[in-house]
Amino acid sequence: MLNELARTVGAAAEPRASQRAYARAVAAAFQPRAVAGQPTLALAEAGTGTGKTLGYLAPARLWAEAAGGTVWISTYTKALQRQLAQELKRVYPDPADYAARVVVRKGRENYLCLLNLEDAVQGASRAAQRCWRSLSPAGRASRGTATWSAATCPAG
Numbered sequence: 001m002l003n004e005l006a007r008t009v010g011a012a013a014e015p016r017a018s019q020r021a022y023a024r025a026v027a028a029a030f031q032p033r034a035v036a037g038q039p040t041l042a043l044a045e046a047g048t049g050t051g052k053t054l055g056y057l058a059p060a061r062l063w064a065e066a067a068g069g070t071v072w073i074s075t076y077t078k079a080l081q082r083q084l085a086q087e088l089k090r091v092y093p094d095p096a097d098y099a100a101r102v103v104v105r106k107g108r109e110n111y112l113c114l115l116n117l118e119d120a121v122q123g124a125s126r127a128a129q130r131c132w133r134s135l136s137p138a139g140r141a142s143r144g145t146a147t148w149s150a151a152t153c154p155a156g
Contacts, residue, residue, distance in 0.1 A: 001027045005058040008091055009051070019051035027059035053087045061091055081106070 005023050022044055029042035046052050060071040075081045085104050092098040 001059050001062055004062050005054065008054050008058050008061075010090070016051050018046060019055045022046050022050055022052060022055035023058055026056040027062075030059055030063035053083060054090070057084075057087060057091050078106075 001023060002020055005020065009019075025044045026042050029040055031040055033040050044052075044056075046055070056073075060073070063069065064071050073084060075084060081104060085102070088102045089098055092101055
């Protein structure tokens with residue numbers, strides 16, 4: 001597994017003992033179950049600059065290839081999702097191999113569904129109503145101005 005990590009980070013990369021330790025801890029999660037029916041998992045935390053992304057991608061790749069399985073990696077932010085997609089290009093440098101093996105699935109908040117559409121329309125309606133009220137003479141007077149511009153329209 002450490003050879004896979006070294007290959008992925010590249011020969012020019014500075015060796016990081018903390019990254020190797022992190023990768024070993026993550027690799028433990030891919031070991032066969034010690035107790036039938038119980039998951040094998042690793043809870044690992046490391047500071048900025050440790051090399052966590054490649055530290056868990058290397059053992060995940062080895063397991064997926066050996067087991068013929070799929071590894072799902074869930075992220076909290078879109079920025080980390082983009083970082084993973086970039087780092088996976090180092091794991092799978094051949095574009096055809098990358099396309100065949102890597103899928104980025106975005107969460108439901110990134111897609112238009114009826115619930116999100118309804119929320120957006122209701123939010124826009126409330127903002128439009130506030131903006132419309134601000135256009136009226138009474139609305140302008142309450143702000144102490146006789147003019148109106150989009151910049152002074154109340155935010156949604």
